[in-house]
Amino acid sequence: xxxxxxxxxxxxxxxxxxxxxxxxxxxxxxxxxxxxxxxxxxxxxxxxxxxxxxxxxxxxxxxxxxxxxxxxxxxxxxxxxxxxxxxxxxxxxxxxxxxxxxxxxxxxxxxxxxxxxxxxxxxxxxxxxxxxxxxxxxxxxxxxxxxxxxxxxxxxxxxxxxxxxxxxxxxxxxxxxxxxxxxxxxxxxxxxxxxxxxxxxxxxxxxxxxxxxxxxxxxxxxxxxxxxxxxxxxxxxxxxxxxxxxxxxxxxxxxxxxxxxxxxxxxxxxxxxxxxxxxxxxxxxxxxxxxxxxxxxxxxxxxxxxxxxxxxxxxxxxxxxxxxxxxxxxxxxxxxxxxxxxxxxxxxxxxxxxxxxxxxxxxxxxxxxxxxxxxxxxxxxxxxxxxxxxxxxxxxxxxxxxxxxxxxxxxxxxxxxxxxxxxxx
Ligand code: PLP
Numbered sequence: 001x002x003x004x005x006x007x008x009x010x011x012x013x014x015x016x017x018x019x020x021x022x023x024x025x026x027x028x029x030x031x032x033x034x035x036x037x038x039x040x041x042x043x044x045x046x047x048x049x050x051x052x053x054x055x056x057x058x059x060x061x062x063x064x065x066x067x068x069x070x071x072x073x074x075x076x077x078x079x080x081x082x083x084x085x086x087x088x089x090x091x092x093x094x095x096x097x098x099x100x101x102x103x104x105x106x107x108x109x110x111x112x113x114x115x116x117x118x119x120x121x122x123x124x125x126x127x128x129x130x131x132x133x134x135x136x137x138x139x140x141x142x143x144x145x146x147x148x149x150x151x152x153x154x155x156x157x158x159x160x161x162x163x164x165x166x167x168x169x170x171x172x173x174x175x176x177x178x179x180x181x182x183x184x185x186x187x188x189x190x191x192x193x194x195x196x197x198x199x200x201x202x203x204x205x206x207x208x209x210x211x212x213x214x215x216x217x218x219x220x221x222x223x224x225x226x227x228x229x230x231x232x233x234x235x236x237x238x239x240x241x242x243x244x245x246x247x248x249x250x251x252x253x254x255x256x257x258x259x260x261x262x263x264x265x266x267x268x269x270x271x272x273x274x275x276x277x278x279x280x281x282x283x284x285x286x287x288x289x290x291x292x293x294x295x296x297x298x299x300x301x302x303x304x305x306x307x308x309x310x311x312x313x314x315x316x317x318x319x320x321x322x323x324x325x326x327x328x329x330x331x332x333x334x335x336x337x338x339x340x341x342x343x344x345x346x347x348x349x350x351x352x353x354x355x356x357x358x359x360x361x362x363x364x365x366x367x368x369x370x371x372x373x374x375x376x377x378x379x380x381x382x383x384x385x386x387x388x389x390x391x392x393x394x395x396x397x398x399x400x401x402x403x404x405x406x407x408x409x410x411x412x413x414x415x416x417x418x419x420x421x422x423x424x425x
Contacts, residue, residue: 001337002415004423009078012424019417023370026410031371033407038191038349039398040258043318057297066292074268078295082268085305086224086254087236093270094279099254100267104218105147107269110282111181111216112151113386117248117334118276119214122181126152127416135165135183137165137175138381139352139391141191144184144220148382153332155382156180160193164201170210178211182218188234192352192380192393194345202235205265207244217241217250224254225309227347228316238270240386245271256298258349259308266291266298316347322396322404326351329408339419342394349397352380354390359418361389366414372407 007027058066074095083090096103115121122132137160159166187197256265334340342353360377375393378384
Protein backbone atom coordinates (compact mmCIF):
# COMPACT_ATOMS: atom_id res chain seq x y z
CA UNK A 1 0.00 0.00 0.00
CA UNK A 2 1.21 3.52 -0.86
CA UNK A 3 1.33 6.16 1.84
CA UNK A 4 -2.19 7.06 2.87
CA UNK A 5 -1.66 10.72 1.99
CA UNK A 6 -0.93 9.81 -1.64
CA UNK A 7 -4.52 8.68 -2.25
CA UNK A 8 -7.39 10.99 -3.16
CA UNK A 9 -10.42 11.06 -0.86
CA UNK A 10 -12.41 9.18 -3.50
CA UNK A 11 -9.74 6.47 -3.70
CA UNK A 12 -9.70 6.14 0.07
CA UNK A 13 -13.49 5.85 0.20
CA UNK A 14 -13.38 3.15 -2.48
CA UNK A 15 -10.67 1.34 -0.56
CA UNK A 16 -12.72 1.56 2.63
CA UNK A 17 -15.70 0.04 0.84
CA UNK A 18 -13.58 -2.85 -0.39
CA UNK A 19 -12.01 -3.40 3.05
CA UNK A 20 -15.46 -3.36 4.67
CA UNK A 21 -16.61 -6.12 2.32
CA UNK A 22 -13.54 -8.16 3.30
CA UNK A 23 -14.32 -7.47 6.96
CA UNK A 24 -17.90 -8.70 6.58
CA UNK A 25 -16.59 -11.84 4.89
CA UNK A 26 -14.12 -12.38 7.74
CA UNK A 27 -16.93 -12.05 10.29
CA UNK A 28 -18.80 -14.88 8.61
CA UNK A 29 -15.92 -17.24 9.45
CA UNK A 30 -16.96 -17.01 13.12
CA UNK A 31 -13.35 -17.17 14.24
CA UNK A 32 -12.35 -17.21 17.87
CA UNK A 33 -8.71 -16.20 18.06
CA UNK A 34 -6.73 -14.70 20.90
CA UNK A 35 -3.66 -12.49 20.68
CA UNK A 36 -4.29 -10.83 24.04
CA UNK A 37 -2.07 -12.32 26.70
CA UNK A 38 1.56 -13.28 26.64
CA UNK A 39 1.19 -16.97 27.34
CA UNK A 40 3.42 -19.80 26.14
CA UNK A 41 1.81 -22.11 23.59
CA UNK A 42 1.06 -25.75 24.33
CA UNK A 43 4.10 -26.65 22.14
CA UNK A 44 6.36 -24.66 24.43
CA UNK A 45 4.83 -26.17 27.54
CA UNK A 46 5.32 -29.66 26.09
CA UNK A 47 9.03 -28.94 25.89
CA UNK A 48 9.15 -28.60 29.69
CA UNK A 49 7.46 -31.86 30.59
CA UNK A 50 10.76 -33.43 31.68
CA UNK A 51 10.66 -31.07 34.64
CA UNK A 52 7.85 -33.08 36.16
CA UNK A 53 10.09 -36.13 36.48
CA UNK A 54 11.86 -34.31 39.27
CA UNK A 55 12.71 -34.04 42.06
CA UNK A 56 14.38 -37.38 42.39
CA UNK A 57 15.10 -37.49 46.08
CA UNK A 58 14.37 -34.72 48.50
CA UNK A 59 17.46 -34.24 50.65
CA UNK A 60 19.20 -30.92 50.05
CA UNK A 61 22.96 -30.64 49.75
CA UNK A 62 23.17 -29.45 53.38
CA UNK A 63 21.11 -32.39 54.62
CA UNK A 64 17.80 -30.52 54.96
CA UNK A 65 14.68 -32.47 54.08
CA UNK A 66 12.99 -30.45 51.31
CA UNK A 67 9.61 -31.98 52.12
CA UNK A 68 9.39 -30.21 55.43
CA UNK A 69 8.80 -26.64 56.65
CA UNK A 70 11.49 -23.99 56.62
CA UNK A 71 14.25 -22.33 54.57
CA UNK A 72 12.42 -19.02 54.10
CA UNK A 73 15.04 -17.59 51.73
CA UNK A 74 14.89 -20.60 49.42
CA UNK A 75 17.17 -23.60 49.08
CA UNK A 76 20.87 -22.75 48.62
CA UNK A 77 21.26 -24.74 45.41
CA UNK A 78 18.40 -22.84 43.78
CA UNK A 79 19.70 -19.43 44.90
CA UNK A 80 23.11 -20.43 43.53
CA UNK A 81 21.72 -21.56 40.15
CA UNK A 82 19.80 -18.34 39.52
CA UNK A 83 22.56 -16.26 41.08
CA UNK A 84 24.95 -17.69 38.49
CA UNK A 85 22.46 -17.24 35.68
CA UNK A 86 21.83 -13.58 36.43
CA UNK A 87 25.10 -12.54 38.03
CA UNK A 88 23.53 -12.01 41.47
CA UNK A 89 24.94 -12.78 44.91
CA UNK A 90 23.07 -15.92 46.12
CA UNK A 91 23.17 -14.57 49.68
CA UNK A 92 21.12 -11.59 48.51
CA UNK A 93 18.42 -13.63 46.77
CA UNK A 94 15.15 -14.89 48.16
CA UNK A 95 13.36 -17.54 46.14
CA UNK A 96 9.63 -16.93 46.25
CA UNK A 97 6.61 -18.85 45.12
CA UNK A 98 5.39 -19.35 41.58
CA UNK A 99 4.94 -15.67 40.72
CA UNK A 100 7.30 -12.71 40.64
CA UNK A 101 4.29 -10.42 40.34
CA UNK A 102 3.26 -11.68 43.74
CA UNK A 103 6.68 -10.68 45.11
CA UNK A 104 6.34 -7.23 43.53
CA UNK A 105 2.91 -6.70 45.05
CA UNK A 106 4.08 -7.87 48.47
CA UNK A 107 7.26 -5.79 48.41
CA UNK A 108 5.40 -2.62 47.54
CA UNK A 109 2.69 -3.47 50.08
CA UNK A 110 5.37 -3.77 52.77
CA UNK A 111 6.59 -0.28 51.89
CA UNK A 112 3.02 1.02 52.06
CA UNK A 113 2.41 -0.63 55.43
CA UNK A 114 5.74 -0.37 57.22
CA UNK A 115 7.95 2.04 55.29
CA UNK A 116 11.63 1.31 54.89
CA UNK A 117 14.84 2.45 56.59
CA UNK A 118 12.83 4.35 59.20
CA UNK A 119 10.93 6.43 56.64
CA UNK A 120 7.18 6.99 56.81
CA UNK A 121 5.03 4.16 55.39
CA UNK A 122 4.01 5.06 51.85
CA UNK A 123 0.30 4.70 52.56
CA UNK A 124 0.50 7.53 55.17
CA UNK A 125 0.96 10.01 52.35
CA UNK A 126 -2.37 8.91 50.92
CA UNK A 127 -4.14 9.40 54.26
CA UNK A 128 -2.59 12.85 54.48
CA UNK A 129 -4.16 13.67 51.12
CA UNK A 130 -1.23 13.47 48.72
CA UNK A 131 -0.42 9.90 47.67
CA UNK A 132 3.07 8.73 46.78
CA UNK A 133 3.91 8.50 43.11
CA UNK A 134 5.65 6.02 40.83
CA UNK A 135 7.20 6.74 37.47
CA UNK A 136 5.81 4.43 34.82
CA UNK A 137 7.73 4.14 31.56
CA UNK A 138 5.14 3.85 28.77
CA UNK A 139 3.96 1.83 27.04
CA UNK A 140 4.41 -0.67 29.85
CA UNK A 141 3.06 -3.77 31.59
CA UNK A 142 -0.56 -3.43 32.62
CA UNK A 143 -0.20 -5.48 35.79
CA UNK A 144 2.48 -3.16 37.16
CA UNK A 145 -0.01 -0.36 36.77
CA UNK A 146 -2.69 -2.48 38.40
CA UNK A 147 -0.49 -2.93 41.49
CA UNK A 148 -0.09 0.84 41.80
CA UNK A 149 -3.80 1.38 41.27
CA UNK A 150 -4.70 -1.19 43.91
CA UNK A 151 -2.32 0.30 46.48
CA UNK A 152 -3.34 3.92 45.85
CA UNK A 153 -0.03 4.91 44.26
CA UNK A 154 -0.32 7.72 41.76
CA UNK A 155 1.24 6.92 38.38
CA UNK A 156 3.23 9.34 36.27
CA UNK A 157 3.88 8.18 32.70
CA UNK A 158 7.39 8.68 31.35
CA UNK A 159 8.24 7.98 27.70
CA UNK A 160 10.18 4.79 27.11
CA UNK A 161 12.82 5.61 24.52
CA UNK A 162 14.96 3.27 22.43
CA UNK A 163 17.36 2.39 25.25
CA UNK A 164 15.26 2.93 28.36
CA UNK A 165 13.13 5.60 30.04
CA UNK A 166 13.61 9.27 29.16
CA UNK A 167 16.35 9.83 31.73
CA UNK A 168 16.35 13.64 31.50
CA UNK A 169 12.75 13.56 32.63
CA UNK A 170 13.30 10.86 35.25
CA UNK A 171 16.32 12.59 36.80
CA UNK A 172 14.57 15.96 36.98
CA UNK A 173 11.41 14.55 38.52
CA UNK A 174 13.05 12.36 41.17
CA UNK A 175 15.45 15.15 42.14
CA UNK A 176 12.62 17.63 42.67
CA UNK A 177 9.76 15.59 44.10
CA UNK A 178 10.23 13.64 47.33
CA UNK A 179 6.84 11.99 46.94
CA UNK A 180 8.10 10.04 43.91
CA UNK A 181 9.06 6.76 45.56
CA UNK A 182 9.58 4.39 42.72
CA UNK A 183 9.96 3.53 39.07
CA UNK A 184 8.95 0.40 37.18
CA UNK A 185 11.56 -1.01 34.82
CA UNK A 186 11.45 -4.04 32.52
CA UNK A 187 15.06 -3.73 31.44
CA UNK A 188 15.30 -6.45 28.78
CA UNK A 189 12.85 -7.05 25.93
CA UNK A 190 10.28 -4.85 27.66
CA UNK A 191 6.59 -5.58 27.61
CA UNK A 192 5.30 -4.55 25.05
CA UNK A 193 7.98 -2.84 22.91
CA UNK A 194 11.00 -5.04 23.46
CA UNK A 195 13.15 -2.14 24.64
CA UNK A 196 16.52 -3.13 26.17
CA UNK A 197 18.18 -0.74 28.61
CA UNK A 198 21.63 0.55 27.72
CA UNK A 199 24.51 0.57 30.20
CA UNK A 200 24.26 4.35 30.28
CA UNK A 201 20.62 4.22 31.37
CA UNK A 202 21.41 1.61 34.04
CA UNK A 203 24.21 3.81 35.38
CA UNK A 204 22.05 6.91 35.42
CA UNK A 205 19.25 5.12 37.27
CA UNK A 206 21.72 3.70 39.76
CA UNK A 207 23.50 6.95 40.51
CA UNK A 208 20.84 9.67 40.11
CA UNK A 209 20.06 12.00 42.96
CA UNK A 210 16.63 11.43 44.46
CA UNK A 211 14.73 13.76 46.80
CA UNK A 212 13.15 10.71 48.47
CA UNK A 213 15.66 8.74 50.58
CA UNK A 214 13.37 5.73 50.20
CA UNK A 215 13.16 5.90 46.40
CA UNK A 216 13.22 2.39 44.90
CA UNK A 217 13.68 0.91 41.44
CA UNK A 218 11.42 -2.08 40.73
CA UNK A 219 13.59 -3.96 38.25
CA UNK A 220 11.39 -6.61 36.71
CA UNK A 221 13.76 -8.68 34.60
CA UNK A 222 10.95 -10.96 33.48
CA UNK A 223 12.56 -11.45 30.03
CA UNK A 224 16.15 -11.57 31.23
CA UNK A 225 17.08 -14.72 29.28
CA UNK A 226 14.29 -14.60 26.70
CA UNK A 227 16.30 -13.73 23.61
CA UNK A 228 14.80 -14.63 20.24
CA UNK A 229 16.78 -12.85 17.53
CA UNK A 230 19.77 -11.60 19.45
CA UNK A 231 21.38 -12.03 22.85
CA UNK A 232 21.31 -8.65 24.47
CA UNK A 233 23.58 -8.02 27.47
CA UNK A 234 22.29 -6.12 30.50
CA UNK A 235 24.42 -4.21 32.94
CA UNK A 236 24.05 -5.44 36.53
CA UNK A 237 21.90 -2.83 38.25
CA UNK A 238 22.61 -4.09 41.79
CA UNK A 239 26.34 -3.69 41.23
CA UNK A 240 25.80 -0.28 39.62
CA UNK A 241 23.69 0.84 42.60
CA UNK A 242 26.34 -0.40 45.02
CA UNK A 243 29.01 1.49 43.06
CA UNK A 244 26.80 4.59 43.02
CA UNK A 245 26.48 4.49 46.81
CA UNK A 246 22.85 3.28 46.82
CA UNK A 247 23.07 -0.44 47.64
CA UNK A 248 19.41 -0.62 48.60
CA UNK A 249 17.93 1.34 45.73
CA UNK A 250 16.85 -1.59 43.56
CA UNK A 251 14.62 -4.61 44.00
CA UNK A 252 15.39 -7.13 41.26
CA UNK A 253 12.70 -9.62 40.20
CA UNK A 254 12.84 -12.68 37.98
CA UNK A 255 10.87 -15.87 37.45
CA UNK A 256 10.78 -19.04 35.41
CA UNK A 257 7.17 -18.44 34.36
CA UNK A 258 8.18 -18.27 30.71
CA UNK A 259 11.07 -20.69 31.06
CA UNK A 260 9.17 -23.64 32.50
CA UNK A 261 5.50 -23.37 33.52
CA UNK A 262 3.70 -20.10 34.24
CA UNK A 263 1.88 -20.71 37.47
CA UNK A 264 4.19 -23.54 38.51
CA UNK A 265 7.65 -22.06 38.23
CA UNK A 266 9.86 -20.31 40.77
CA UNK A 267 10.38 -16.60 41.29
CA UNK A 268 13.06 -14.56 42.98
CA UNK A 269 13.76 -11.19 44.49
CA UNK A 270 17.24 -9.77 45.07
CA UNK A 271 18.41 -6.53 46.61
CA UNK A 272 20.93 -4.93 48.96
CA UNK A 273 21.66 -6.39 52.43
CA UNK A 274 19.43 -3.99 54.43
CA UNK A 275 16.49 -4.49 52.13
CA UNK A 276 16.87 -8.26 52.29
CA UNK A 277 16.91 -8.17 56.08
CA UNK A 278 13.74 -6.06 56.16
CA UNK A 279 12.09 -8.24 53.57
CA UNK A 280 12.87 -11.46 55.42
CA UNK A 281 11.37 -9.93 58.55
CA UNK A 282 8.09 -9.21 56.79
CA UNK A 283 8.06 -12.46 54.83
CA UNK A 284 8.60 -14.51 57.97
CA UNK A 285 5.21 -13.32 59.21
CA UNK A 286 3.68 -14.37 55.94
CA UNK A 287 5.08 -17.87 55.35
CA UNK A 288 7.37 -20.46 56.87
CA UNK A 289 8.86 -21.07 53.48
CA UNK A 290 7.95 -21.45 49.82
CA UNK A 291 7.74 -24.68 47.83
CA UNK A 292 11.19 -26.24 48.22
CA UNK A 293 10.31 -29.34 46.23
CA UNK A 294 9.61 -27.15 43.23
CA UNK A 295 12.86 -25.29 43.76
CA UNK A 296 14.69 -28.61 43.91
CA UNK A 297 12.80 -29.80 40.82
CA UNK A 298 14.10 -26.80 38.86
CA UNK A 299 17.66 -27.29 40.15
CA UNK A 300 17.77 -30.99 39.31
CA UNK A 301 16.18 -30.48 35.90
CA UNK A 302 18.43 -27.63 34.74
CA UNK A 303 21.56 -28.29 36.82
CA UNK A 304 23.52 -25.38 35.27
CA UNK A 305 22.89 -21.87 33.95
CA UNK A 306 24.21 -23.06 30.57
CA UNK A 307 21.41 -25.59 30.41
CA UNK A 308 18.84 -22.86 31.09
CA UNK A 309 20.30 -20.80 28.26
CA UNK A 310 20.22 -23.83 25.94
CA UNK A 311 16.59 -24.43 26.91
CA UNK A 312 15.79 -20.80 26.08
CA UNK A 313 17.40 -21.25 22.68
CA UNK A 314 15.15 -24.24 22.04
CA UNK A 315 12.10 -22.22 23.08
CA UNK A 316 13.23 -19.35 20.85
CA UNK A 317 13.14 -21.75 17.90
CA UNK A 318 9.40 -22.19 18.52
CA UNK A 319 8.81 -18.48 19.04
CA UNK A 320 10.84 -17.13 16.17
CA UNK A 321 8.61 -18.27 13.28
CA UNK A 322 5.66 -16.64 15.06
CA UNK A 323 7.45 -13.33 15.46
CA UNK A 324 8.72 -13.65 11.88
CA UNK A 325 5.19 -14.14 10.61
CA UNK A 326 3.75 -11.13 12.48
CA UNK A 327 6.58 -8.88 11.35
CA UNK A 328 6.40 -10.15 7.77
CA UNK A 329 2.64 -9.59 7.52
CA UNK A 330 2.94 -6.10 8.99
CA UNK A 331 5.73 -5.29 6.57
CA UNK A 332 3.87 -6.66 3.54
CA UNK A 333 0.62 -4.91 4.31
CA UNK A 334 1.42 -1.76 6.26
CA UNK A 335 5.03 -0.74 5.61
CA UNK A 336 5.10 2.72 4.09
CA UNK A 337 1.32 3.17 4.46
CA UNK A 338 1.63 5.68 7.28
CA UNK A 339 -1.17 3.81 9.07
CA UNK A 340 1.02 2.14 11.69
CA UNK A 341 4.52 1.82 13.12
CA UNK A 342 5.65 -1.18 15.13
CA UNK A 343 8.53 -2.47 17.22
CA UNK A 344 11.16 -4.98 16.08
CA UNK A 345 11.98 -6.79 19.33
CA UNK A 346 15.09 -8.88 19.78
CA UNK A 347 13.33 -11.08 22.30
CA UNK A 348 10.59 -11.18 24.92
CA UNK A 349 6.95 -11.92 24.27
CA UNK A 350 5.42 -9.00 22.41
CA UNK A 351 5.32 -6.69 19.44
CA UNK A 352 4.02 -3.20 20.05
CA UNK A 353 2.10 -1.41 17.31
CA UNK A 354 1.09 2.24 17.14
CA UNK A 355 -1.84 3.10 14.89
CA UNK A 356 -2.68 6.59 13.68
CA UNK A 357 -3.73 8.83 16.55
CA UNK A 358 -7.20 8.00 17.86
CA UNK A 359 -7.39 4.62 16.09
CA UNK A 360 -6.27 1.99 18.62
CA UNK A 361 -9.62 1.53 20.39
CA UNK A 362 -11.49 1.35 17.10
CA UNK A 363 -9.00 -1.22 15.75
CA UNK A 364 -9.35 -3.43 18.83
CA UNK A 365 -13.16 -3.15 18.69
CA UNK A 366 -13.25 -4.10 15.03
CA UNK A 367 -10.95 -7.07 15.64
CA UNK A 368 -13.20 -8.25 18.45
CA UNK A 369 -16.22 -8.02 16.18
CA UNK A 370 -14.42 -10.31 13.74
CA UNK A 371 -13.48 -12.80 16.47
CA UNK A 372 -9.91 -11.70 17.29
CA UNK A 373 -9.27 -10.73 20.90
CA UNK A 374 -6.42 -8.30 21.47
CA UNK A 375 -5.14 -6.72 24.68
CA UNK A 376 -7.50 -3.81 25.38
CA UNK A 377 -6.40 -0.52 23.83
CA UNK A 378 -5.02 1.67 26.60
CA UNK A 379 -3.95 -1.29 28.74
CA UNK A 380 -0.29 -0.43 28.22
CA UNK A 381 -0.76 2.95 29.95
CA UNK A 382 -1.47 3.88 33.58
CA UNK A 383 -5.18 4.15 34.31
CA UNK A 384 -5.73 2.44 30.92
CA UNK A 385 -5.47 5.88 29.33
CA UNK A 386 -3.36 6.04 26.21
CA UNK A 387 -3.44 9.81 25.65
CA UNK A 388 -3.13 9.44 21.89
CA UNK A 389 -5.13 6.21 21.64
CA UNK A 390 -2.45 4.65 19.47
CA UNK A 391 -0.82 1.69 21.19
CA UNK A 392 -1.79 -1.96 20.70
CA UNK A 393 0.10 -4.90 22.16
CA UNK A 394 0.39 -7.94 19.92
CA UNK A 395 1.06 -11.21 21.73
CA UNK A 396 2.05 -13.79 19.10
CA UNK A 397 3.18 -16.63 21.37
CA UNK A 398 0.01 -18.49 22.29
CA UNK A 399 -1.86 -19.19 19.02
CA UNK A 400 -0.73 -21.91 16.62
CA UNK A 401 1.01 -20.59 13.47
CA UNK A 402 -2.19 -21.16 11.47
CA UNK A 403 -4.32 -19.30 14.02
CA UNK A 404 -1.76 -16.52 14.18
CA UNK A 405 -1.82 -16.08 10.41
CA UNK A 406 -5.63 -15.87 10.40
CA UNK A 407 -5.59 -13.45 13.35
CA UNK A 408 -2.98 -11.23 11.71
CA UNK A 409 -4.98 -11.03 8.46
CA UNK A 410 -7.97 -9.76 10.41
CA UNK A 411 -5.89 -7.47 12.60
CA UNK A 412 -4.27 -5.82 9.58
CA UNK A 413 -7.65 -5.38 7.96
CA UNK A 414 -8.86 -3.62 11.13
CA UNK A 415 -5.80 -1.36 11.33
CA UNK A 416 -6.45 -0.32 7.74
CA UNK A 417 -10.18 0.27 8.21
CA UNK A 418 -9.73 2.29 11.43
CA UNK A 419 -6.87 4.30 9.94
CA UNK A 420 -8.56 5.09 6.63
CA UNK A 421 -11.83 5.94 8.42
CA UNK A 422 -9.97 8.48 10.53
CA UNK A 423 -8.30 10.02 7.48
CA UNK A 424 -11.47 10.36 5.40
CA UNK A 425 -13.72 11.58 8.24
N1 PLP B 1 6.59 -9.05 34.55
C1 PLP B 1 6.37 -8.86 33.24
C2 PLP B 1 7.01 -7.72 32.54
C3 PLP B 1 5.51 -9.71 32.54
O1 PLP B 1 5.28 -9.49 31.24
C4 PLP B 1 4.90 -10.78 33.22
C5 PLP B 1 3.97 -11.68 32.53
O2 PLP B 1 3.53 -11.44 31.45
C6 PLP B 1 5.17 -10.94 34.58
C7 PLP B 1 6.02 -10.07 35.22
C8 PLP B 1 4.52 -12.03 35.37
O3 PLP B 1 5.48 -12.72 36.04
P1 PLP B 1 5.16 -13.96 36.99
O4 PLP B 1 4.53 -15.00 36.19
O5 PLP B 1 6.50 -14.33 37.53
O6 PLP B 1 4.25 -13.44 38.08
